[in-house]
Amino acid sequence: MTNTFSQLIQQYKALLKKNILISCRSKTSILLQMLSPVIFIFLISAIDKAIEVQTSTTTQYKSTIHPSPKPSPPIPPCENKFFVKEPCYDFIWSGDTNPKFHTIVERIMNNNPGRPIPISKVKSFHDKALVDQWFLNNPMQCPGAIHFWEKYDGVISYGIQTNSSSVQKRGKYEDPNFSFQLPLQLAAEREIARFLIGDPSFKWNVFLKEFAHPAMSPPSAVGSIGPVFFLAIAMFNFVLQMSSLVAEKELKLRQAMTVMGLYDSAYWLSWLTWETVVTLLSSILVVLCGMIFQLRFFLKNSFAVLFFLFFLFEFNMTGLAFMLSAFIGKSSSATTVGFSIFIVGYVTQLVVQVGFPYNYIFSVTVRKLWSLFPPNPFAQGLRVLSHAVSTPEDNGVSWSKRGSCATNDNNCVMTINDIYKWLLATSFLWFILAIYFDNIIPNAMGVRKSMLYFLNPRYWTGNGGQKVKEGGVCSCIFSTRHEENSMPDDDDVLEEENVVKQRLTQGVVDANVAVQLHGIVKTYPGTYNIGLCCKCKRSAPYHALKGLWLNFTKDQLFCLLGPNGAGKTTVINCLTGITPVTDGDALIYGHSIRSSTGMSNIQKLIGVCPQFDILWDALSGEEHLELFASIKGLSPASVKSITQTSLAEVRLMDAAKVRSGSYSGGMKRRLSVAIALIGDPKLVILDEPTTGMDAITRRHVWDIIQSAKRGRAIVLTTHSMEEADILSDRIGIMAKGKLRCIGTSIRLKSRFGTGFIANINFYRNNNEKIPENGDAISTRQHEAVKQFFKNRLDLVPKEENKNFLTYVIPHEREALLTDFFTELQDREKEFGISDIQLGLTTLEEVFLNIAKQAKLESAAAEGSLVTLTLKSGESVQIPVGAMIVGIPGSESAEYPTGFMVQVHWEQDDTGALCIAGHSQKAPVPQKIQLPSSPTARQRRSALVHGVVIDPSQVSLVNFQ
Numbered sequence: 001m002t003n004t005f006s007q008l009i010q011q012y013k014a015l016l017k018k019n020i021l022i023s024c025r026s027k028t029s030i031l032l033q034m035l036s037p038v039i040f041i042f043l044i045s046a047i048d049k050a051i052e053v054q055t056s057t058t059t060q061y062k063s064t065i066h067p068s069p070k071p072s073p074p075i076p077p078c079e080n081k082f083f084v085k086e087p088c089y090d091f092i093w094s095g096d097t098n099p100k101f102h103t104i105v106e107r108i109m110n111n112n113p114g115r116p117i118p119i120s121k122v123k124s125f126h127d128k129a130l131v132d133q134w135f136l137n138n139p140m141q142c143p144g145a146i147h148f149w150e151k152y153d154g155v156i157s158y159g160i161q162t163n164s165s166s167v168q169k170r171g172k173y174e175d176p177n178f179s180f181q182l183p184l185q186l187a188a189e190r191e192i193a194r195f196l197i198g199d200p201s202f203k204w205n206v207f208l209k210e211f212a213h214p215a216m217s218p219p220s221a222v223g224s225i226g227p228v229f230f231l232a233i234a235m236f237n238f239v240l241q242m243s244s245l246v247a248e249k250e251l252k253l254r255q256a257m258t259v260m261g262l263y264d265s266a267y268w269l270s271w272l273t274w275e276t277v278v279t280l281l282s283s284i285l286v287v288l289c290g291m292i293f294q295l296r297f298f299l300k301n302s303f304a305v306l307f308f309l310f311f312l313f314e315f316n317m318t319g320l321a322f323m324l325s326a327f328i329g330k331s332s333s334a335t336t337v338g339f340s341i342f343i344v345g346y347v348t349q350l351v352v353q354v355g356f357p358y359n360y361i362f363s364v365t366v367r368k369l370w371s372l373f374p375p376n377p378f379a380q381g382l383r384v385l386s387h388a389v390s391t392p393e394d395n396g397v398s399w400s401k402r403g404s405c406a407t408n409d410n411n412c413v414m415t416i417n418d419i420y421k422w423l424l425a426t427s428f429l430w431f432i433l434a435i436y437f438d439n440i441i442p443n444a445m446g447v448r449k450s451m452l453y454f455l456n457p458r459y460w461t462g463n464g465g466q467k468v469k470e471g472g473v474c475s476c477i478f479s480t481r482h483e484e485n486s487m488p489d490d491d492d493v494l495e496e497e498n499v500v501k502q503r504l505t506q507g508v509v510d511a512n513v514a515v516q517l518h519g520i521v522k523t524y525p526g527t528y529n530i531g532l533c534c535k536c537k538r539s540a541p542y543h544a545l546k547g548l549w550l551n552f553t554k555d556q557l558f559c560l561l562g563p564n565g566a567g568k569t570t571v572i573n574c575l576t577g578i579t580p581v582t583d584g585d586a587l588i589y590g591h592s593i594r595s596s597t598g599m600s601n602i603q604k605l606i607g608v609c610p611q612f613d614i615l616w617d618a619l620s621g622e623e624h625l626e627l628f629a630s631i632k633g634l635s636p637a638s639v640k641s642i643t644q645t646s647l648a649e650v651r652l653m654d655a656a657k658v659r660s661g662s663y664s665g666g667m668k669r670r671l672s673v674a675i676a677l678i679g680d681p682k683l684v685i686l687d688e689p690t691t692g693m694d695a696i697t698r699r700h701v702w703d704i705i706q707s708a709k710r711g712r713a714i715v716l717t718t719h720s721m722e723e724a725d726i727l728s729d730r731i732g733i734m735a736k737g738k739l740r741c742i743g744t745s746i747r748l749k750s751r752f753g754t755g756f757i758a759n760i761n762f763y764r765n766n767n768e769k770i771p772e773n774g775d776a777i778s779t780r781q782h783e784a785v786k787q788f789f790k791n792r793l794d795l796v797p798k799e800e801n802k803n804f805l806t807y808v809i810p811h812e813r814e815a816l817l818t819d820f821f822t823e824l825q826d827r828e829k830e831f832g833i834s835d836i837q838l839g840l841t842t843l844e845e846v847f848l849n850i851a852k853q854a855k856l857e858s859a860a861a862e863g864s865l866v867t868l869t870l871k872s873g874e875s876v877q878i879p880v881g882a883m884i885v886g887i888p889g890s891e892s893a894e895y896p897t898g899f900m901v902q903v904h905w906e907q908d909d910t911g912a913l914c915i916a917g918h919s920q921k922a923p924v925p926q927k928i929q930l931p932s933s934p935t936a937r938q939r940r941s942a943l944v945h946g947v948v949i950d951p952s953q954v955s956l957v958n959f960q
């Protein structure tokens, strides 16, 4: 337990270092994170200043203790109105049938203070109805009208008609009461009074005086646009965090660490710690910037209150990023998700600003649901704090007052303290959900845990409960077991299988065996996915491994060969726990891959070099090795020295401090090999480790692998036959999920090669004329040797040149070889032979034969047909892969039983089988009966169907 804990701490520290290095090495993201608070607070401060300038013309925001009287304003020219259509009128009036009113209006126009109104700017009408009609037909051409009437002689009445709503333009307000109604009313009363008393120069002075009032605080930009600006600051970190997590998942970096024994808890804790630090710094920076830019909001509210609000909000956003990252498969999508969250947050914050749902009229449930989205409670917090500094007398919220409401806030449903508690609680909710979704959503390999995995008590005790499933949570999965239980065709494979089975049934534990594969079966499940129009799309299950029984011995390198798609990587994925086996089991040093405890023990014992380099571009080779050494649990004191040794071993000392992003392909592969070997793993799995390496480096890595065999088992997959030949102690060739052959390189060559290769080299005879045309090389000595081979072994050369002849000698002729070569050597001089080389066929040939055989098998199983066109011009339909084909209806005097041909097959670039040619015709043996007349189906298709003849029933010599 203590051991586990100290390893967890060691992993945590190493991962934390990795997170810091990766984050700090991305200069753009660091710059964005550091500069965004400064830029956005500067913008808020600029907007604050603009509001101040805009409101400087009013006294609303100035303390007015002794207001001074001001003379009543004149009637303004109509052009001064905010929205006006020309030609416009300063005012219009009705009652023009009465000459008294003409006089009054003339005086209003002439005595307008500072500006007599020209006659063209006033229009008169008979009555009010006509005025209304005119207003209707000429909108925005006049601010209002005055209507005169005389009820009794000497009693003049008037009424003013105007639009009472104030309008705003470029941040300024136009109040119709002060800009039109009051001046016209005062002018009308003055001139009516003068008219009635008959003194046109009667003094009539009206002064206006506002209330004495204290200064109001101008509206703060923090309260209005602050929430969205602060949300933008948080979004930078949100997107960066999410893309870091998703990238580690997408690039399988996390999977690589898990395979090497990483604890999930160390992984999550390391990111959480780093993000807490980033959030902490960002929040302090925001508050400090606000104070530096002298924003009242930041100066008056307590530093601690502000800091905690910003910190908890950003922390909450980090939790949300953690949770959402479980649903995203590509790091490039993080920006899109971030942008969408920002847009949604912008709108919901606007809604919060107008009072929804932080008001007593809304239910608690609505408030809680709304508050689940972090920008919303944050916007409410900013609203509360803005409210607390809305007048110059307000002192903001102090730390001790964070739990109480402002006295003038009648709608206080959430104090700052409530918002803190809410943000903190929901942050932890997001983190828990992040871990939950991370477990139940299929990873890059389509593997996930059951939806209720946490209810299994064994999950918490570590004794199991780690059972995994495949396929999406919502896809309808069906999985069929692989029922094919055929016995292996090959004797060696059968023997290996029997040995493993016997040991299993007898419970024999062989200390020399590192890995035992007990019939592992892997079937990738087919899925039903709901497509367009609710159509279920079904994909068939794929049987990638069809029951492998194998032992990998200690101190040995087992090489798994096989064509693309044979199932080699699937074996590795099953052994490393990346993908679960469908059936069977494997024991690695006695630990079962099917149990979670077993798998976590296995992960401590293995080192893996995956098929593709899984490295962080921003980390150097040295940092990679240090990280993996710590994950493996090497003692912290030894990590440095072991790293240096590893680097020296793979010749990366000079590039130790260079970031792996700038490594060449070969350097990356070497680093991957070093990572696989670090920490002295007892089982090393190398999936095509030398891909992309030059010849010198490859030989060097072979040396490393060779010397690494001591004390451990190595499993290697490769497409290089030379590599397999040199490195392996045993080789297994797989095809179509089955082991086709097993044994040492020599055994495979002797069993599956076409036989022996004989190279006969000739002296150059300068006196002899050698034809220029290479295709028609035929010298006397060549001919003699060719005749010698034909007579003694019945062979023709596979390749020939003016300097040599190459023969492939089948195994069946092995008995004749001693005498044959003795005689050939004796007659060397006669034949002009300079050198005779005899060797086994290459491993490559074995590989190609096995691959071809597997292809033939599957083609035969599928029953697909191709057309064979004979040299004589006839066409015949034959099954793909058929070797000997009899041609029905080919009976003649020369071939009374009909004839047959041997078909030569080859694989094209895609691995598909195609006809390479066919042998000469040979008579069908008497014992085989070909159908004499074509079948009904053949008649329909108009093509003859060849009859497949069992090769054991004919002598292949017939075809030469």
Ligand SMILES: Nc1ncnc2c1ncn2[C@@H]1O[C@H](COP(=O)(O)OP(=O)(O)OP(=O)(O)O)[C@@H](O)[C@H]1O
Pocket: 445, 446, 524, 542, 544, 562, 563, 564, 565, 566, 567, 568, 569, 570, 571, 611
């Ligand atoms: N997650 C998966 N879902 C469905 N089929 C898969 C999955 N992974 C692998 N396969 C299929 O299983 C078969 C074996 O794949 P595998 O990667 O093990 O082959 P391989 O021998 O390693 O090939 P290569 O030499 O190309 O690496 C392939 O046909 C592949 O398409």
